[in-house]
Amino acid sequence: MATNPMKIRAANKDGVTEVKVLISHEMETGQRKDASGATIPAWFITDLTAKHNDKVVLTSEFGTSISKNPFLAFRFKGGAKGDKVSVSWKDNKGETRSDEAAIA
Amino acid sequence: MNNQRRNVLKSGSGAALLSVLAAAGIITPGVALADWNKAAFEAKSMADTLKALGATTPADSKDVQLTAPDIAENGAVVPIGVASTLPNITMVAIMIEKNPSTLAATFTLPAGTEPNIQTRVKMGQTSNVFAVVKSDGKFFMTSKEIKVTMGGCGG
Numbered sequence A: 001m002a003t004n005p006m007k008i009r010a011a012n013k014d015g016v017t018e019v020k021v022l023i024s025h026e027m028e029t030g031q032r033k034d035a036s037g038a039t040i041p042a043w044f045i046t047d048l049t050a051k052h053n054d055k056v057v058l059t060s061e062f063g064t065s066i067s068k069n070p071f072l073a074f075r076f077k078g079g080a081k082g083d084k085v086s087v088s089w090k091d092n093k094g095e096t097r098s099d100e101a102a103i104a
Numbered sequence B: 001m002n003n004q005r006r007n008v009l010k011s012g013s014g015a016a017l018l019s020v021l022a023a024a025g026i027i028t029p030g031v032a033l034a035d036w037n038k039a040a041f042e043a044k045s046m047a048d049t050l051k052a053l054g055a056t057t058p059a060d061s062k063d064v065q066l067t068a069p070d071i072a073e074n075g076a077v078v079p080i081g082v083a084s085t086l087p088n089i090t091m092v093a094i095m096i097e098k099n100p101s102t103l104a105a106t107f108t109l110p111a112g113t114e115p116n117i118q119t120r121v122k123m124g125q126t127s128n129v130f131a132v133v134k135s136d137g138k139f140f141m142t143s144k145e146i147k148v149t150m151g152g153c154g155g
Helices: B002-011 B014-023 B038-042 B046-052
Strands: A007-013 A016-022 A045-052 A055-062 A071-077 A084-091 A096-102 B064-067 B078-084 B089-096 B103-108 B113-121 B127-135 B138-148
Touching (some): A007 A084, A007 A096, A016 A045, A016 A084, A055 A071, B038 B046, B038 B103, B064 B127, B078 B138, B089 B113
Antiparallel strands (some): A016 A071, A045 A055, A045 A084, A055 B103, A071 B113, A084 A096, B064 B078, B078 B113, B089 B103, B089 B127, B127 B138
């Protein structure tokens, strides 16, 4: 799953950039059991960082309560059309992924 | 020592929060900064979670808005939005009282990032959902009960 890119949309309106991120991740809680009754181990994103160019605009820590294929929307002041917004995450297995998009 | 700790609290960043936890011996120094706030995410009750976040007794505030459905038909995907008009918000946390792990997520907002965040969470059952924000070093919260007709934790 971790190989699927995030979908990132960033749009600037009246000086405020709204960023929407859709991440492809199982977000397994470690509470569920499979058909044979064995517990499915937890597998979820723990840390997420969003940057505008090289400036951090959001850092976040997730728990297992975040839905599968997490969605996140946030806003920051500034940002111009064509600027880079990048999002990276790390999960509890140590996998990471980073994607970027240009502000529309 | 005590004065220093007060200052660290006032400075208000997530890193400062972690260093307070480190100072309190909850997280060993060295890994604290790189590591996820395990104590907070593994806390099973509202009180323990707030304590692990360093947020003792947040005040109820009308200036924190929690946007969520009254009834969630599918507990696996419940849209939650937190917004606030309070000044200098540095941290936002979403908590679901009756989930196995109360804390859903924390967000650290640097200056310039607006306290307006939306995400989607899982809910095992009908529960109160709390939005906690840190404004000028003080904690405020609001809550809303969301009824779940079908749980999201399956199995």
